[in-house]
Amino acid sequence: MPDAVQPAAGTTKTLPTTPKPFAPEDEAALREALKRCSPSTFEAAIQFRKTGNAEHVPAVVIGVIERFVEPDLRTKLKDADDDLRLIEDLGIDSLTMMEIVILVEDVLQMSINNDELRNLRTVGDVKTFIDCKIRGLPLPRPTKFLPIEHIGAVMPIQPPFLFLNEASVSSTAANGKYKITGQEFFLQGHFKDNPVMPASIMLEALGQLAVLYLLEGHTPEPGKVVNAAQIFFTGCEGVRAHRVCKPGDILTLSIKPKRNKMPLATFEGSIRVGQEKAVIAEEISLIFAYADAVNQPIPINGVAHDAGTTPAPAAESAGPIRAAINA
Numbered sequence: 125m126p127d128a129v130q131p132a133a134g135t136t137k138t139l140p141t142t143p144k145p146f147a148p149e150d151e152a153a154l155r156e157a158l159k160r161c162s163p164s165t166f167e168a169a170i171q172f173r174k175t176g177n178a179e180h181v182p183a184v185v186i187g188v189i190e191r192f193v194e195p196d197l198r199t200k201l202k203d204a205d206d207d208l209r210l211i212e213d214l215g216i217d218s219l220t221m222m223e224i225v226i227l228v229e230d231v232l233q234m235s236i237n238n239d240e241l242r243n244l245r246t247v248g249d250v251k252t253f254i255d256c257k258i259r260g261l262p263l264p265r266p267t268k269f270l271p272i273e274h275i276g277a278v279m280p281i282q283p284p285f286l287f288l289n290e291a292s293v294s295s296t297a298a299n300g301k302y303k304i305t306g307q308e309f310f311l312q313g314h315f316k317d318n319p320v321m322p323a324s325i326m327l328e329a330l331g332q333l334a335v336l337y338l339l340e341g342h343t344p345e346p347g348k349v350v351n352a353a354q355i356f357f358t359g360c361e362g363v364r365a366h367r368v369c370k371p372g373d374i375l376t377l378s379i380k381p382k383r384n385k386m387p388l389a390t391f392e393g394s395i396r397v398g399q400e401k402a403v404i405a406e407e408i409s410l411i412f413a414y415a416d417a418v419n420q421p422i423p424i425n426g427v428a429h430d431a432g433t434t435p436a437p438a439a440e441s442a443g444p445i446r447a448a449i450n451a
Contacts, residue, residue: 144233146170146173146174150173151170154166154169154170154173154231157227157230157231158187158188158191158227158231160191161187161188161190161191162187162190164183164187165183165184165186165187165188165190165191166187168180168181168183168184168187169184169187169231169232172184172232173233178255178258178259181232181251181254181255181258182251182255184228184231184232185228185247185250185251185254186201186247186251188224188227188228188231189201189214189216189224189247189250191227192216192220192223192224193214193215193216194215197213197214197215200213200214201214201247206246206247206248206251207246207247207248207292207299207376207378208246208247208248209245209246210244210245210246210247210249210250211245214247221241221244222238222241224250225241228254232254232258234254234257234258236254236257240253240263243265243266243267245266245267245269246267246292248267249264249266249267252264264294265294265295267292267293267294268292268293268294268340268341269290269291269292270290270291270292270293270336270340271290272288272289272290275288275290275291275336278336278339278340278352279332279335279336279339279352280335280352280353280355281332281335284308284309285328286332287302287325287328287329287332287375288300288301288302288329288332288333288336288377289301289302289303291333291336293336293337293340293341294341295341295342295343296341296380296381297337297341297378297379297380297381298333298334298336298337298340298341298378298379299333299376299377299378299379300329300333300336300376300377300378301374301375301376301377302329302374302375302377303372303373303374303375304321304369304370304371304372304373304374304375305371306319306371306372308321310322310325311371319370319371320368320369320370321369321370321373321375323363323365323403326365326369326375326395326402326403327360327363327403327405327408329375329377329395330377330379330391330393330394330395330403330405330408331357331360331408331410333377333378333379333393334379334389334391334393334408334410335355335410337379337381337391338350338355338389338410338412339352339355342384342389344386344414345386345414347416347417348414348415348416348417349414349415349416349417349418350412350413350414350415351412351413351414351415354412354413354415355410355411355412355413356410356411356412357408357409357410358388358409358410358411359407359408359409360405360407360408360409361405361406361407361409362404362405362406362407363403363404363405363406364403364404365402365403366400366401366402366403366404367397367400367401367402367403369397369402373397374397375395375396375397375402376395376396376397377393377394377395378393378394378395379391379392379393379408380392380393382407386412386413386414387411387412387413388409388410388411389409389410389411389412390407390408390409390410391407391408391409391410392405392406392407392408393405393408
């Protein structure tokens, strides 16, 4: 998801101003606008218009997107996966996106500038963007989508011990994917004639995603960057393994920061295969340090971003993380 301020746990998100009176003719107009959407979408829109409670906005947004998605792709929206990409996963082109925005504007009674749409690439981007607009928060910065080439360039961990094929990073979360190919060196002995991804390696993958978050999503002190050579895994608590993962499975990894103040960063993390839970980690802890910023632009999604310090060689950096996990 994009960078945005998240409300504290247990708080209720509401409009900064009192919602306008909702007359019977308004309900009729809303029903007509959403006639091709699900009943739950209409009910969420009614509640939002009556109360101004932004908790109903995600259901409205998902319902409107679903109305414009091809029927065979709508099942992907059932679990409201924020990582779903509008173009690649849902087949939404720029014209369809404009239709979605126009309907959302009409239903939620808000205005969206065309230039504000350029960085909306996922379902999560859209939901967070509209939520920020409604609550009067600063508009989110775009999510960074990182291909394997960029991940390899900035990460201190390198193949064959790098377990991220792609990732997206913001200041509020990081998500990644890794496909178990069956050619991983450790599968030769884990287990004989029955290759199974070790749970400790899956935790390593989550730790690597947390490292990537610190390098690409964390906002350091002015004039500083996170030093890629000084990030180490210190602990992992509340771990539960729910599913055996084998070659051919695609691991979807997610981490969210819990506390992040140099030199300690803690995260919660999870891995799933499809919609099945594979691993849950209630707390992953890293220590890190800053270095002086060095401007080395690296293109991400066609935009140059500062790379910061040069990544450390793999031999110097993969070991501490691996040792901490296997301890």
